[in-house]
Amino acid sequence: MDLNRKTAFDVLMNVERDGAYSNLSLNNFIEKNNPDSPSFVRELVYGVLKNKFLLDWFIQQLVPSGLKKVKKQDLMLLRMGVYQISYMESVPEYAAVSETVEMAKKLARGRERFINGVLRGFIRNRQQLVLPDKEKGALEYLSVMYSTEKWIVKLWIDAYGEKKAEELLKASNETPELSIRVNVMKTDRDSLRKRLEALGFEAAESKVSERALLVKGSGLLDSKPYRDGLFSVQDEASILASDMLGAQPRETVADVCAAPGGKTFATAELMAGEGVIYAMDKYEHKLKLMEAQAKRAGIDNIRLLEHDSTQSIEELKGRMDRVLADVPCSGLGVMRRKPEIKYKGRQELDELIERQGKILRSAAEYVAAGGTLVYSTCTVNPSENQCRIEAFLKENREYKVLEQKQLLPGGGTDGFFICKMRKEQ
Numbered sequence: 276m277d278l279n280r281k282t283a284f285d286v287l288m289n290v291e292r293d294g295a296y297s298n299l300s301l302n303n304f305i306e307k308n309n310p311d312s313p314s315f316v317r318e319l320v321y322g323v324l325k326n327k328f329l330l331d332w333f334i335q336q337l338v339p340s341g342l343k344k345v346k347k348q349d350l351m352l353l354r355m356g357v358y359q360i361s362y363m364e365s366v367p368e369y370a371a372v373s374e375t376v377e378m379a380k381k382l383a384r385g386r387e388r389f390i391n392g393v394l395r396g397f398i399r400n401r402q403q404l405v406l407p408d409k410e411k412g413a414l415e416y417l418s419v420m421y422s423t424e425k426w427i428v429k430l431w432i433d434a435y436g437e438k439k440a441e442e443l444l445k446a447s448n449e450t451p452e453l454s455i456r457v458n459v460m461k462t463d464r465d466s467l468r469k470r471l472e473a474l475g476f477e478a479a480e481s482k483v484s485e486r487a488l489l490v491k492g493s494g495l496l497d498s499k500p501y502r503d504g505l506f507s508v509q510d511e512a513s514i515l516a517s518d519m520l521g522a523q524p525r526e527t528v529a530d531v532c533a534a535p536g537g538k539t540f541a542t543a544e545l546m547a548g549e550g551v552i553y554a555m556d557k558y559e560h561k562l563k564l565m566e567a568q569a570k571r572a573g574i575d576n577i578r579l580l581e582h583d584s585t586q587s588i589e590e591l592k593g594r595m596d597r598v599l600a601d602v603p604c605s606g607l608g609v610m611r612r613k614p615e616i617k618y619k620g621r622q623e624l625d626e627l628i629e630r631q632g633k634i635l636r637s638a639a640e641y642v643a644a645g646g647t648l649v650y651s652t653c654t655v656n657p658s659e660n661q662c663r664i665e666a667f668l669k670e671n672r673e674y675k676v677l678e679q680k681q682l683l684p685g686g687g688t689d690g691f692f693i694c695k696m697r698k699e700q
Contacts, residue, residue: 276378279316280311280365280375281310281378282308283323284306286301286304288348290615291351294462298612303560304316304324304569305657316495323488324342326616327617328422330354334357335613337393337404346488348383352379352383353393356372359399360398361374363651372395374652375510391497397463410554414432414586417441417444421445422617422618423618424619425615428440430607434655434656444453445685446683446685446686447607447610447617449611450511451612451650452490453490454489454490455487455493456540456541456544458572459575460548460572460647462487462657465498467488467506470505471488476495477489478491481511483511483512483687485518487516488583489511504601506573507540507541510540510609512682515682516649516693517542517599518650519531519649519695521597522545522546522550522551524547525546526550526597527553527594528553529539529598529638529641530553530555531600531637532584532602532634533579535564536568538599540550540577546576548573550576552576553591554577555577556581557582557584558581561578566579584600584637592641593643594643596646597642597646598639598648600648600650600654601633601651601652602630605619605654605656607655608652608655612689624658629664631658635650636671639671639674639698643698645697645698645700646698647676647677647697647698648695649695649696650663650692650694651694652691655683660692661679664694674696674698675696678693678694678697680692
């Protein structure tokens with residue numbers, strides 16, 4: 276059994292059965308199984324995850340009894356086989372079938388003939404397989420074509436119209452470029468670009484943030500510039516939240532939802548190690564991971580606090596020059612990075628929105644008169660973004676909006692919402 280495909284199967288089942296995060300599961304199983312081509316594993320995992328509904332739609336047309344009675348491991352093997360046949364040019368059709376059948380002999384015993392028949396049927400009949408009729412129902416067509424739950428598709432159609440919604444769905448299936456944040460405490464963007472290029476990497480300047488580079492090449496996190504803390508991996512849109520916060524040296528700052536720490540470190544670097552940042556998170560193990568990254572980056576002005584930010588800390592009220600509230604959200608802006616988000620139900624959304632409101636109100640209590648408050652999410656949902664700000668401003672009339680951005684998926688960045696407010700004197 277091919278270890279690369281077995282590793283991909285392990286990850287996909289971990290995501291499907293246990294609700295694991297794809298990026299964390301990939302790292303875990305690649306380390307555990309030690310496949311010889313991690314890039315193949317990642318391509319297969321993300322390809323199947325990003326196209327799950329579409330793959331199932333085609334497979335269903337080849338299984339007369341439908342998919343309800345097909346066991347999860349059988350269906351996962353079929354998805355992997357159909358994806359390799361349809362999308363992976365490096366894999367010959369015969370190899371996609373034979374390797375999948377070999378896996379079935381160990382992972383779905385007694386079902387290898389069924390799996391072999393479906394995959395060969397797909398090769399013979401794929402030109403006759405049909406998509407939902409877009410003219411009869413755009414909602415179902417877009418949901419299947421871009422493998423996204425219907426409630427998300429409808430949300431975007433209602434907010435942006437059908438044409439723009441399809442553009443967002445298409446962008447959410449693209450493979451993201453690798454973006455890094457320059458540690459301005461140790462170097463500048465041009466110097467780092469030249470150093471990376473000398474090591475054989477391709478590096479281009481971001482148009483979104485003056486501190487970001489877009490990098491191509493393998494082994495970036497094994498390079499000396501990374502070990503020396505000259506940069507960190509972070510999406511351009513995420514860096515922009517810290518740019519808009521605009522922290523200065525010697526200020527007192529709070530990041531109320533800090534982990535995994537990207538925005539905290541991006542803010543600390545702008546402060547040149549002077550002043551203090553209170554970095555809060557409710558999970559101790561996440562804060563410990565931040566400690567190691569802070570050490571690598573040479574940052575020592577962060578005070579880590581284990582705290583649930585739906586409640587405020589009394590002794591910090593009214594003391595902060597700047598506060599960042601990058602709240603938990605539905606993540607609809609980062610589906611290209613975490614495709615499992617595309618299949619979440621909306622039942623948790625109301626509870627999530629209520630939590631966002633509590634965190635924002637609590638964060639506002641830390642801001643000193645004349646200070647700055649930034650609210651941000653990595654989603655594209657007016658209920659979590661613009662509507663949250665409107666509700667907050669009605670309750671807190673001392674705050675005024677200075678700048679507001681809704682970045683949409685596409686054009687190289689994640690979907691991100693950022694609102695910068697000032698507390699009037």
